[in-house]
Amino acid sequence: MKAPADSAALPAHARLVARDDVWLEGNAVQQLARVAALPGCVRAVGMPDLHAGRGIPIGAAFAFADRVVPELIGGDAGCGVRLVATSIGRMAPDALERRARQAMDDDPLAECDPRAVFERVWERGARGLAELDGVPEALARLAAAELEDSLRPSGDASPYRAGYEGALGSVGGGNHFLEVARVGALRDPASAKALGLSAGELVVVAHSGSRGLGGALGQRWGGAVLEGDAAEPYLGELAGACRFARANRLLLAYRMLRALGASRASTITGGLDLTHNDVAREAVGGELAWVHRKGAAPARGSDFTVVLGSRGAPSWVMRSCDAEAGLRSVAHGAGRKMGRSEAREKIAARYRRRELVRTELGGRVVCDDPALLLEEHPDAYKPIEPVIESLVEAGLATPVAPLVPVLTVKR
DNA sequence: ATGTCC
Numbered sequence: 001m002k003a004p005a006d007s008a009a010l011p012a013h014a015r016l017v018a019r020d021d022v023w024l025e026g027n028a029v030q031q032l033a034r035v036a037a038l039p040g041c042v043r044a045v046g047m048p049d050l051h052a053g054r055g056i057p058i059g060a061a062f063a064f065a066d067r068v069v070p071e072l073i074g075g076d077a078g079c080g081v082r083l084v085a086t087s088i089g090r091m092a093p094d095a096l097e098r099r100a101r102q103a104m105d106d107d108p109l110a111e112c113d114p115r116a117v118f119e120r121v122w123e124r125g126a127r128g129l130a131e132l133d134g135v136p137e138a139l140a141r142l143a144a145a146e147l148e149d150s151l152r153p154s155g156d157a158s159p160y161r162a163g164y165e166g167a168l169g170s171v172g173g174g175n176h177f178l179e180v181a182r183v184g185a186l187r188d189p190a191s192a193k194a195l196g197l198s199a200g201e202l203v204v205v206a207h208s209g210s211r212g213l214g215g216a217l218g219q220r221w222g223g224a225v226l227e228g229d230a231a232e233p234y235l236g237e238l239a240g241a242c243r244f245a246r247a248n249r250l251l252l253a254y255r256m257l258r259a260l261g262a263s264r265a266s267t268i269t270g271g272l273d274l275t276h277n278d279v280a281r282e283a284v285g286g287e288l289a290w291v292h293r294k295g296a297a298p299a300r301g302s303d304f305t306v307v308l309g310s311r312g313a314p315s316w317v318m319r320s321c322d323a324e325a326g327l328r329s330v331a332h333g334a335g336r337k338m339g340r341s342e343a344r345e346k347i348a349a350r351y352r353r354r355e356l357v358r359t360e361l362g363g364r365v366v367c368d369d370p371a372l373l374l375e376e377h378p379d380a381y382k383p384i385e386p387v388i389e390s391l392v393e394a395g396l397a398t399p400v401a402p403l404v405p406v407l408t409v410k411r
Numbered sequence: 412a413t414g415t416c417c
Contacts, residue, residue, distance in 0.1 A: 076412045174412050215413045 009033050014044040017326055017394045021386045022048045023337065031057035035072065040064045043284055045327045047296055048390040049335025049382070058295035059335060061327035063284045068231040070238075072292040073277050075218030077238055078245030079176075079209030080275040081297070081306055081332075083317070083403075084253045085183075085196040086203060086262045087269050096180065096407055097364055099259035104178075104366075104409060108139050108169060108254060117165040122157045125243030126250040126273075138263035139254045145265070146250065154243060155236020159220060160213055164244070167211035169251035171411055173372060175333070177311065178252045178409040179205040180260065184314060184402035191319045191400045195304050196270020202260060203403055205315065206252035207308060209277070210245040217241050231290075235279065242275055249273060256409075272304055276332045284324060296329040299397050306403075307388060308333035312359040312378025314402035316388050326396040334384040343380035344371060350379065359405065367410035376410065 009029060010016065014036035018024055028050045035056060036044035043063040050059040056072055109117055111134030120128030129135055130143035171178050186192045186199050197203070210217070221234050250273075257263045274297045282291045282300075299305045299320035307330055309315045315333075322328060338346065347356075356373050357365045367373045374380075391397050 074412080079412075172412070176412080209412070211412085212414060218413090 011036050013042060014046070016046045016050070017390055017396065018046070018048040019386055019390045019393060022390055023382060024050055025052055028052040028057045031055065032060055035062055038069070040067045042289060043327060045329065047329070047331035048387040049295070049331040049333050051336055056294060059331060060294050061296045061329040062292045062294070063289040063327055064292065065287065065289050066227055068226040068234060068279055068290050069292065070218070070221035070224050070226070070234055072294055073238065073279060074294065075215045076209045077214040077217050077277055078242035078275055079214070079277045080245060080249065080273065081308060082206045082249035082253050082271065082273040083306055084204040084257060084271040085269045086201060086257070086260065087267050088202045088260055088262050089200060091202070091260060093364060093407070096259065097366060100256060100366060100407055100409055103255040103259040106255070108136055108251060114163070114165045117168065118161060119157070121165070121168065121244050121247040122154050122160070122240045126247040129247055129250065138258070141265055142254055142263065142268070143250060152239040153236060154240035155233055157240060160216060160240065162216070164211065164213040167213070168248050169255060170208070170211065170248070171252065171409060172208050172211055173411060175376065176208045178256055179311070179405055180256060180407045181205055181315065181403035181405050184404050186401050187399040188319060188401070191304070192317070195272070195317065195400070197317065197401050199401070202406065204253045204256045204260070205403065206249040208245070208248055208252055210241045210248065213244050214241050238279065242278055245275070246273055272306070274298060274305060282328060284327065291327055293329055295332050297332045298328060299323070299326070299330045300328045304400065305330050305397055307331050307384070307391070309384040310334055310378040310381035311363060311365060311376065311405045311408040312361060313381065313384045314404045316384065316402055317400040318391065318397035319400050320397050321395055323396045326394060330391050330397050331387055334381045334387050336380055337382045338380040340375045343377060344374045347374045347377045347379055361404055363405040364407045365410070366407065369411050372410055
């Protein structure tokens with residue numbers, strides 16, 4: 001059994017955003033304290049989904065005055081979530097499941113030259129897909145409508161030209177997924193409207209990252225600590241990996257939109273894309289600092305952000321409060337309650353196999369990996385409500401609308 | 412989280 005958190009162990013410039021009713025693992029808080037104590041760290045914020053990683057906790061943001069620490073981003077650079085809002089009201093569950101399976105088998109880039117795919121995506125991100133020869137027209141239109149990726153130019157691509165384009169449009173393992181969800185009762189109708197969300201309509205949610213490419217980036221920069229101009233090559237390569245990850249999510253969303261019959265522009269009413277693992281230069285305490293987000297969603301300006309639930313609990317679209325006290329970030333999800341091996345044992349004992357592919361809220365699950373089906377069961381996750389309330393009470397974001405999972409695809 | 416290897 002995991003030990004509970006002791007927040008007294010934290011230094012003054014570190015903070016936990018979690019109500020008393022949110023379970024936090026002691027080891028995760030120790031890791032937060034350890035990173036906060038690194039030279040140059042001026043602020044550290046642990047979110048209510050904080051959990052222990054390999055030395056670096058996940059579900060946190062760290063501000064460093066004068067240096068970039070690649071280890072804090074880790075091997076899943078650019079991981080994040082894309083939301084696409086549609087005007088589709090309903091679809092028969094059997095048909096949706098069948099068409100989703102089909103969409104996962106079809107390769108939308110089959111007609112494209114793999115080298116051209118890599119180059120366009122590295123330099124131009126999701127928008128680069130629109131410029132490819134052989135890309136389906138509906139995907140090209142979707143990609144062309146993308147906002148320009150971050151202004152930072154991509155760095156040297158040469159260490160990453162190794163066949164990673166084959167991973168584009170793939171979900172991956174762990175907590176990554178591709179989902180159809182239904183918009184629930186609106187909490188902030190004006191904000192929902194601005195984002196193109198209407199109660200009862202379907203949305204697509206893609207949570208995935210840069211796959212093996214991010215792993216290569218993490219390996220290459222290992223334990224480096226980068227000050228001044230020395231950070232530029234890493235930041236350029238990180239920008240390329242983030243563009244790759246965004247394009248991956250666009251392709252995933254396209255696949256599911258096609259399954260929904262919603263890939264026409266007129267049925268797409270809005271959307272957003274958020275990166276959970278990234279570094280940005282932002283104002284902290286009146287000075288510019290390098291804000292490292294590690295499993296944390298940006299919540300800047302009055303933009304929208306998303307906190308992922310589990311496949312058995314709603315995700316929440318929220319409106320950012322631009323709160324510097326939370327390093328302009330929010331939790332990226334509900335956070336795990338059980339470790340993976342613990343989940344495999346307990347959940348296998350609790351349910352029959354056929355029960356595992358249905359959820360309490362009436363959703364379906366498509367997952368061909370029996371271990372992953374257990375590891376990612378909703379019972380392995382914390383309840384989402386105290387997580388959302390923690391963010392609201394801390395003044396980081398306000399609720400806009402819940403997204404209730406209808407069909408979740410893994411791997 | 413990952414690809415790869417046991």
